[in-house]
Amino acid sequence: MAALLRRAKASTASEPSEAGRPASLAALGALLEQDLIHFSEDEAGADVLYVPSPGAVAALKESGDVFGSALSRRHQDAVRATPGAIFRFPLVGDEQSAVEVFITDWSPCHAACAVAIHRDHRLARRAGRRRQPGFLGRYVHHPLTGDQLPVLIADWVKPDFGTGAVLINPAHDTADLAYGRAIGLPIRFGLTPAGVHPGLGRWLVPPVIKTGVAIKSGLFDGASHGEARQRIFDELEAAGLARGHTDRKVAALPIARLRFSDAAADGLWNQDTGSLSLEPEATSAAERPVGFEPSAALQIVATLREEGADGGEDVWLVAAMAAAEAILAVRLLHADLVGTPFRPAVAKVVHRVEAGRADAAAVSDLSLLVGARSGEVVALRNQILEQVSSFLASHAQIKAMARLVEDRDGHGRFLERLRSARAQIAAGDVHEAFTDLRKLQKELKAALETGAASKQEYDTYTECTWLLLDEAA
Incomplete structure (x- = not known):
């Protein structure tokens, strides 16, 4: 990714340390502890995908225009904003804990029949169930009705949208309807077209989306879709069970590769919990020896983290415009692993190389470094x-x-x-x-x-x- 990564040195300083596997593995472990990692598996291993925290996404804006306007705009455009609310669904038997669910339309939420989480959600990983889609074995309290809803693990839930948990409401969402029919969930209506009273031979056809009036909602029956939405939120917010939220997310970024290997393995990966271990021998059938291949972005930030760097002020970074995603990963990882915005002393983006040139690495590296001022292309x-x-x-x-x-x-x-x-x-x-x-x-x-x-x-x-x-x- 980077043509150059150096730490500025005084004349008496020692040579900069290299980012080795231990530092990168330690950094990955810290991200797992923060529930910012999920895995995409195949026959040969798994890609390690990083979902930046809300704080890291906020730091992206705070770090300023250090890479020049063109690249900074690309990074800002990578952030998608979705307005909505987060509802708390307390866990049955552990009411001090809750599954937080991001919702964009909650007017029919009283008709929901389940909560679904992605396979690398902390509840799935800690239960050792990430490879077992379906019922997790846990229930949550519906904050509005008090009903106990099952928690389901579903591969289609996106870890990089909202909280990685969704409310399943088949009668009022097309995707939920398809999922509910596939596994046999009840289809309950919380909205009906105005003037239509279902039952007694009058059957509604799902999905009913953002229209009509509330039914079977108790206090809110007869309220329009918009009115029900506002009144439900007000009630739950007053009870401390909902809060307004604009979900600002960056799509998951690949930061490493786990390669299944019986020889020269770097550690053990537990496929049921998603955890990584440096122990020499497996203790369960779920643990597989893997080779660990960190991305350049992870190695860079792991080095800074290990050396106790703060904002990267003594770092020189030069990279190609084609590496925009990798630079984005460095900025976000730095916020989540080091705790500060990434502001390198030198930050340059390579726009193009003159056709026909095939210079030695020393020539091209130094040319990249001195070819423009920091922040310029x-x-x-x-x-x-x-x-x-x-x-x-x-x-x-x-x-x-x-x-x-x-x-x-x-x-x-x-x-x-x-x-x-x-x-x-x-x-x-x-x-x-x-x-x-x-x-x-x-x-x-x-x-x-x-x-x-x-x-x-x-x-x-x-x-x-x-x-x-x-x-x-």
Whole structure:
């Protein structure tokens, strides 16, 4: 994903640590604890999908336009907003806990017959039932009627919409009707067209959607669809069982792959609970050895998390526009795993590469970094590629002439300019620093050739290149 990921270093700092599997596995474990992970399985393994928390989605907006307007707009457009409400359905036998259900039309909610959750919902995973669709073995209290509704596990419930739990009301929703008929759920009416009184030979045909008046609702009978909706919400909100909510979600993002493997496994994956373990041997038939393949986005954030980074202010990140989704994952994962918005010191997006170029990695990497200011789109044209190629060639020549350095203090003005370039690079202003450093490089090379270069000047130059090229001084 990223052409470059570096941590800005002072001249005495150690090399940055690599994001290994342990750090990524620990990060994944933290996301599982937050109920932000679900799995899409196939014969060879499972894709690990991440559903960002509401807080992470809010942080996406707070982090600002750090990647340039085009990419930031794409990220903002990835957030879908759906107005509605969240109703609490207390668990029977554990009324302090509840299944929270996001609903967009609750006017006929008193006729609902069940609550359905997705297979990686915390209730399904903690019951060890994620591979067993159907009745979970638990009931919830309907907050309006007091009826006890069964909790069902259903593959079609979307974990990245609402709360990952839905109210099943077959008489008033097309999808619910198809599901209810497939497994034999009752079809109860809570709305009827105005003037139509069902029963005694007058039969309603489902679904009745957002129309008519409330029936079999007690206090709300005869109220129009809109009036019933408002009065039901007011009653439940007053009782602390409902709250208005606009669901702001990003579609689930792939952040890792679990590969079934009997050899060289990284851990054990319990298919019934969705949990990952680093234990060497399985203790149940549900546990399978898996290889763990974290995405670049997860590795990046896992590294920052392990190193105790805050907002990523000392990170340089350059990536292709095609990696917009991966950059989005970094921003959201950072909020959920580190707890702060992701604001790298350098953030650039590559728009295109000049046709016919096949430069060495060192040339293309540095070109990406210095080809534009932070927050701007980089277009790798021949001009910048040739400049970088020339810079790297001169750098190699300077290193080869290190023996010619004189052990003395440097000249004031020249040394001052080198130190200024070093400060610019450390602060993330690499575009301007590169322009200055190219000029300084020519002067240093000429000084080396005449025996006029000091050790202080040479060391300051190598500190600049250490920061810029990520190489040892």
